[in-house]
Amino acid sequence: MVAPFALIFMTQWMLLITQLCVGWHCTECMNGSAIENFSCVIYNTSFMNCTWQAGRDAPADTQYFLYWQNSRADNVTECELYIKDENGRNTGCRFRNVSIEIEKAYFVVNGSSKDSLIQFYDEYLQLYTIEKLMPPSDITVDCDEIKNDCIIQWQRPQISHSNIDKCFRYEINMKYKDDPEGNPKYRSIQEGGNSHTFQRSSMRNKYLLKMRAAGSACLVSSAWGEWSAPVEFGNKEIMSSSLWILLVVAFAILLAVTVLILFCKRTKFWKAIFPQIPEPKNAFCELSNTNPELLERKNQSITSEKEEIILVADILK
Structure with a gap:
């Protein structure tokens, strides 16, 4: 006797395979009806958004549906929360509680229309490559007014699949508060760690500091993440x-x-x-x-x- 969850899994797979086969061998499908510009991004550690545009030649009543599988151990599931345009057409999907696996995730978007058969679109994605890193947190600046040295300390970005400091590199950017649009007064890129020491050029100016992170090793995206909120330090009236x-x-x-x-x-x-x-x-x-x-x-x-x-x-x- 087959367990209920196995039946559900087999049913989902059969449905997906049938849809793919129909799309693959669909000689009567309308060209240009498959979605375009498909992209996904992971943010805030476990949220993911995927978006697309309707095919340029798709009929007006075309509706799209997204199915995905995070790993071979997971079931194929349909999107639970679609993003719709002004005409009620599905143009994206919001995911929650997404975990990044070593394997590639599989996405497929097919469509339906009363007027014609719609081509499907599928893609494999390595999820860690599409993760938008959060900025470093708990950023503090402590300056020695005699030596004029300052030390920056922070906590690494939170990600779901790694807790190792050496997985990251950091960009540090500082400007004068009264000239935030001017050229940076200090900029540095550091590999790993959670502190950085520098010597400020002026004791009488207030500074605005911001930081961002990118993957340096491990399964972490090498693209630069979000900038942190500006951190103010220093004083024009300082003694x-x-x-x-x-x-x-x-x-x-x-x-x-x-x-x-x-x-x-x-x-x-x-x-x-x-x-x-x-x-x-x-x-x-x-x-x-x-x-x-x-x-x-x-x-x-x-x-x-x-x-x-x-x-x-x-x-x-």
């Missing part, structure tokens, strides 16, 4: 680390001196270090602070003494 250190040290010293002075003033330690110097006496101030009656008596005594001296002097004459 060197040495200057910042000097400012911090000066502020710390000033703060320490202020605290020490306040502490000393609140304790006897300040008086021990800086004893007070007595002020000189002011004779005028002392006189002004004397009792008025005493001053009057002193003046009278001085006056009487003067009068006696005068009388003695007159007698002697």
